Amino acid sequence: MKKKREGKTTSKIFDDHDHGMCFDDAIEQIENYFLKKNLQFTPLRRKVFEILIRDHKPLGAYEILEALGRDGFSSSPPIAYRVLDFLMEHGFVHKIQGLNAFIACSNPNHSHSPAFVICRKCEKVAEVDEKKSGISFASANIENFEVEKTTVEMTGVCTTCSRAATI
């Protein structure tokens, strides 16, 4: 049931991933990871991850809480933040700083230096890796400083949105 990846007119970076497959794969992948690492993939954690990956768009913590509530889970803030922290630690969720929002990781090999492309109009977000984006962190080990984590977010307008209206 693969979707075609070519022939689209919309911004490629937002579309060149097969979400149907992504969803199924991602669930399987996270299950395996947790199994292997002897971590509990509890109903709550599964649900949070599913909420994030089913739309595959950035969601605020409180949006996630609402979704949890609708699905019969507790929906007080710490619930979401704790699970999100946990999933982020293990690289299955990233935080988009510029949006105060969270998004499921779309990188099968869990790059720990993700970069995000964010359309400020439709708020779609694409996760790109160094090579695709043309960004190079290759030599980003600053002199006398040990970089542990990088945040890279590129905000702008995607083709679809810029076509739809002239700013």
Add this chain to the structure above:
Amino acid sequence: MKKKREGKTTSKIFDDHDHGMCFDDAIEQIENYFLKKNLQFTPLRRKVFEILIRDHKPLGAYEILEALGRDGFSSSPPIAYRVLDFLMEHGFVHKIQGLNAFIACSNPNHSHSPAFVICRKCEKVAEVDEKKSGISFASANIENFEVEKTTVEMTGVCTTCSRAATI
């Protein structure tokens, strides 16, 4: 009254800028810029910029508000946020997303793609430019996407802090 830039043992990126000069220069520079652009460098705006540049470290909006209050200015939140937005629009202040804090720009030519190096221990922040950092945004114009703004933050531990204690 220039300070020496060489011979220090601490992390260079945090120290290789002459802050005494930076302060005076920065004020002069912002004055000139505002004059040239016919913008008002009002007492409030000046004060906010001074607060930020005198310590040259990231300050939260509410810290800035406290400082404003101490100096006899109004200190309700919108005051700070409005001025900060204004100063950011013109490139004299940047927001450090990872800290929810604001910092005076230390780049005399107002690069609009600043990158920040943040020590998570001492919370010192250094603004670096592409060449120094080894990061390359040269080709970061993503296919079918117009990048307007980039956020780049590298978090880690500076030499001074990593020397002080083993994590």
Add this chain to the structure above:
DNA sequence: CATAACATGTTATAACATAACACTATTAGT
């Protein structure tokens, strides 16, 4: 000097996040 545009002041509230503690479920050691 009127008036439009800009700047600041103020109140209230929205949006985002965590502390602290209680309780439950799972795991590991005996």
Add this chain to the structure above:
DNA sequence: ACTAATAGTGTTATGTTATAACATGTTATG
């Protein structure tokens, strides 16, 4: 299987960051 330890979830309260909406003052321009 029992129990102690650890991990996970639930709940209340509160802390922190940011903005909406509207009032007032100030400056530039015809």
